[in-house]
Amino acid sequence: MGENRLIRERYRLIELIGRGGMGEVWRAEDEALGRKVAVKCLKPMKTSSDPAHSRAMELRFRREARVAASLQHRGITVVHDFGEDDGVLYLVMELLDGRNLLQLLEDGQRIPLPVPDLLDIAEQVAAALAYTHAQGVVHRDLKPANIIRVPDGTVKICDFGIARLGHDIGFTSRLTGTGMAMGTPHYMSPEQIAGGEVDHRSDLYSFGCVLYELATGAPPFDMDDAWAVLVRHRDTAPEPPRERRPELSEPLERLILDLLGKEPDDRPQDAQVIGKRLAAIQASAERASELPHWARTLTGGPQAIGCRGPRPAAEDTPLAGAWYNAAWAARPRHAADPELLAVLASRHNAALSLGRLGRWSEAVEVHRAVAQAREDALGAEHPETLASRYELGFALSRLGLAQEALNEYERVVAARSRALGADHPQTLAARQETAFALGRLGRHEDAHQVYTEVLGARERTMGAEHPDTLRCRHNLAFNLGRLGRLQESYETARDVAAARSRVLGAGHPDTLVTRFEVAYTLGQLGRWEDALAEYRDVVAARSASLGPDHPDSLAARYEVGICLGRLGRSEEALKLYRDLAAVRARVQGAEHPETLRARHGMGVNLGRLGRWKEALAEAHQVYEARAGALGAEHPDTLVSGREVAVALGWLGRWDEALGIYRVVAEGRERALGPNHPDTLTSRNDEAHCLEQLGRGAEAVDLYRRVAAIRREYATTAT
Structure with missing residues (x-):
């Protein structure tokens, strides 16, 4: 075969791109349709070849064409045409640029x-x-x-x-x-x-x-x-x-x-x-990764994470206009005590401060009490009541209690829709939070629908490059990644970063948050070197504008460590996490969630280096500290518990590992439900331990129960 040959007066061979045992593959032009294709030609046999062998090869080639042409699936190379030209058998396929x-x-x-x-x-x-x-x-x-x-x-x-x-x-x-x-x-x-x-x-x-x-x-x-x-x-x-x-x-x-x-x-x-x-x-x-993504960028308050809009404190909530009038019309008949309202406003602000300190369990209790007291005094749909319920949802989300958070946000959405309308910015802000909670529950398709609807409303009412519109598009990019649509996620985040740079400036925190998301998606696409370079740029920009010890700068440094670990550079990652943990402890305290996250990274990389005794000690300390700071059933606590069990297994201490795996499985079952993928994974971990302990019958029974739930879930989903 040669370049520029024309097959069947239609396929122009341009460049040889592959040669194998059966033939040659050419990049070609389909001159009838004006498209690039790949043409596979059966390699001509030498005259001395065994005729039976030549015939068999020809039959194989014909069968390949027949088999391939019968298959129509996005995961199978498409066959366009097949035939024979001047004694040469050819197969025309889609040209794959990969x-x-x-x-x-x-x-x-x-x-x-x-x-x-x-x-x-x-x-x-x-x-x-x-x-x-x-x-x-x-x-x-x-x-x-x-x-x-x-x-x-x-x-x-x-x-x-x-x-x-x-x-x-x-x-x-x-x-x-x-x-x-x-x-x-x-x-x-x-x-x-x-x-x-x-x-x-x-x-x-x-x-x-x-x-x-x-x-x-x-x-x-x-x-x-x-x-x-x-x-x-x-x-x-x-x-x-x-x-x-x-x-x-x-x-x-x-x-x-x-x-x-x-x-x-x-x-x-x-x-x-x-x-x-x-x-x-x-x-x-x-x-169950080293760091749940919802918390990856959560270091500088709601504005810094790029997943939430600005949240006015109670004293900033406007008690004027249509919202106030509609809510006031539904107020209780008796007048609220001004002194009581002032006390509740003070407690509301105190709960916000608890959240800023990472004391989310306490914040939940205070917000819940204030929300109920405001409802009793002002009514269920008063703006201040709804502000408390909104903040209660936020605190519940930080504790990993996504279903409870969703319940609160849905109440707020319903009330604000009645009072303000579906497209009011405050209603849209609450709807956006429902999407975030749906994503935390693994309901990414539902979240995608809500984000898409909110984005459409924001574009209609605010414009395509309004900061709130861009925030919603940022969230949409994040959720696309959870749906496995990584290329779309990357492209959307990249476009949002460019728009935020135009609107807000290249060094604005929101711009850097989206560049952070771009880097994360690059990692998910396996482009870890590109992700590493992007994260390092974010570290440099944040360090220049905020200082090297600012929580947001440190968050980006953490992600640099993730990249190093993924690239097999665990020694470098371990050193980075040791330094980061020391800085976090000095700046935020030894028990701060971000300090513990850095220490968790240390333990993971100790395990990757095969230093399992050290990894176990680190994981156990982080597990205990997270249980105290975040609660025993916070997702981060349970991830650390699993890390303890993994290390115990590697050290052959399967009895102890079994106990920890069961604690993790039961915690996930209570927090996420018995059918959640994380819960089922933990049950499989438990079954694996039983296998290692020689308790095969129990292991098989547990595997079967998990498989039955998954089958039932898959059937329901379809």
């Missing part, structure tokens, strides 16, 4: 992919496999080089050159006879190696090999000798991935090892089940 997973690994010098990237890729591959298997197609050569990730994050499986259609078993058996090796040794299932019957579960084994390599940087059996690799696939259990990369979660490790079961019956039985397990792991990774 890199395959092998290239991604090699770009990083075999450094494993970040866990968020790995989970995103894995979920997409599982969905594509579930579809192909449902069509009766087995790929049989799944490997990193055959999985491509395009710039928008979409993952596609390609090269169905040795795929098997379920109804073509006899046909494919003839094509895979003696002397024709099918598959790639590092990713072949034991039954494929043995030449036995191969079904969709062989692909699942290969998928396990791919996940193992993405997670650790190397395939399960990484040797140069192909025969040695094949023997180990058949006879040797793989080294658990966490022995190579301790930061991996136990559920992810269990899934990979399940996929690598030697017998097909030992593996998960279909890709749909794998997808559900991956979704649960992803949910757990988002919610």
Whole structure:
């Protein structure tokens, strides 16, 4: 084949972009439709080639076209056309402007992919496999080089050159006879190696090999000798991935090892089940990370976090205009005692001060009492009553009690809508908080709908670049990330940062908050070097305008440590967190939540470095301190409890680990509900401990109960 050749008077070959055992792949122009395509041409056989071999290769090529053309899924490369031109068989496919997973690994010098990237890729591959298997197609050569990730994050499986259609078993058996090796040794299932019957579960084994390599940087059996690799696939259990990369979660490790079961019956039985397990792991990774994202930027009050609008104190609440008149019309018949109202205003302000000090449990109690007293004195829909309920919702949210927070915000929204109208700024502010609470409850689709509606109202009434409109768009970007729409999240946050820079200035706190979100999303996209550079810019800007010891500057420094850890630079991350904890203790106190967060980062990185005794000591101290400062069932406290249990497990102290895992599971069940993904993850942790203790029957029973809940939840969701 050569450049500028025209296939069937339509496809102009432009550039050779790949060459393999079966043929060549060219970048080409579809001159009929004016689009770029990829054209795969069967490599011409030498005249001395075995005719039977040549015929088999031709049949394989034709079958690839037939199989690929039968598949229509966003995770499968699209086939546009197939035919023969002047003795050359060709296959016309969509042109993918991306890199395959092998290239991604090699770009990083075999450094494993970040866990968020790995989970995103894995979920997409599982969905594509579930579809192909449902069509009766087995790929049989799944490997990193055959999985491509395009710039928008979409993952596609390609090269169905040795795929098997379920109804073509006899046909494919003839094509895979003696002397024709099918598959790639590092990713072949034991039954494929043995030449036995191969079904969709062989692909699942290969998928396990791919996940193992993405997670650790190397395939399960990484040797140069192909025969040695094949023997180990058949006879040797793989080294658990966490022995190579301790930061991996136990559920992810269990899934990979399940996929690598030697017998097909030992593996998960279909890709749909794998997808559900991956979704649960992803949910757990988002919610039980070193730092919950809702608190990542929460260091300088409501304005600093970029998730909430300005909140007027009670004495600043306007008692004039339409809102006051509507509320006053519904007042109690008796006049309120002015002295009582003054006392309540003072207590309201005291509760705000408690919140600023991080004493949220006390703040909740005071706001709750003031809200009830104001309701008794002024009525349920008086502006001051609603101001207290709004602040009560905020404090409840800070304690991780999202459902209670949502209940308060919904009351405020309903009352303000009646008094002021749905599009009044105060109503929209409360609606925006309901969306935030919905997101904390994992109801991201519901949150997205509310944010979209509020954004539309703000744009209509205030304009596209009003600060409150931009704040809502910022929130929308955050929630898009929680929906897994990371590229949209990144692009929205990037645009908000640019707009805030124009409107407010490049060094304004809100601009920097959005740049902070841009950096976070870059990390979620696996672009950790870019995220690191962005966070360091935010650190420099905040340090210049606020001072290096300002809480917001320190918050950005914390995220620099996250990036360093994700990049495998745990020694640097550990030093950063030690320094940060010392500064936090000096500036904010040893028991401040942010001081404890920095110490939590120390413990995580000690574990990554294999220093488990030190990691356990640090995690235990942080766990106890968080329980005292935040409450025993605050999400951060429970994350630290889990970190204690992980360290105990690594030290072989499974009895103690079981007790801690149960405390965490029960706490999450009370705070989040029995069906919440975090609760179910904790129950699986508990089951894993039972397994380690030899209590297999109890473990199986618990796994089954968790699986049943997840199945029921998935059925309800669909």
